[in-house]
Amino acid sequence: AELTIQLTPSLVKMMTKRTSHVRGELQTKMHGLTASFFGFRASRSTLTIMQNRDLAESLKEGSRFVFKDWETKRGIYKTDLIQSAINHMWFANRSDEGIVYAKYFDPLPVQTMALVLTAVS
Numbered sequence: 001a002e003l004t005i006q007l008t009p010s011l012v013k014m015m016t017k018r019t020s021h022v023r024g025e026l027q028t029k030m031h032g033l034t035a036s037f038f039g040f041r042a043s044r045s046t047l048t049i050m051q052n053r054d055l056a057e058s059l060k061e062g063s064r065f066v067f068k069d070w071e072t073k074r075g076i077y078k079t080d081l082i083q084s085a086i087n088h089m090w091f092a093n094r095s096d097e098g099i100v101y102a103k104y105f106d107p108l109p110v111q112t113m114a115l116v117l118t119a120v121s
Contacts, residue, residue: 023115029088030119037081038065065120077113085116 005011034040038059040052059065066082068075090098090105090112098105105112 023119026085026089026115026119030085030116033081033084033088034120037084038070060121063121066117081120082113082116085119086112089116 064070068078
């Protein structure tokens, strides 16, 4: 059965506030995952900062970061980084949304994949 909900200003405000929170939480989780996955290094040295910047630019070029093998651009959307992000964000424990609301994650909505890919970039 389909549920029809009347959108009110307070409901829209609540939804957009939650969306912003989810995006921020995902970006925070992605920061550490992305750094370790691609080998970014934490340092104040000018050389390391330049190397990190060059690596980031090469990963963005042609959206290389979405590939399992990002150097040869093979295995689009099959990178372990995407699965790790989804696991950390929605399936980390029994009370996470992916477990509690499993039917909404099977299959994974395209919008959820887009959100993850946006957080990576």
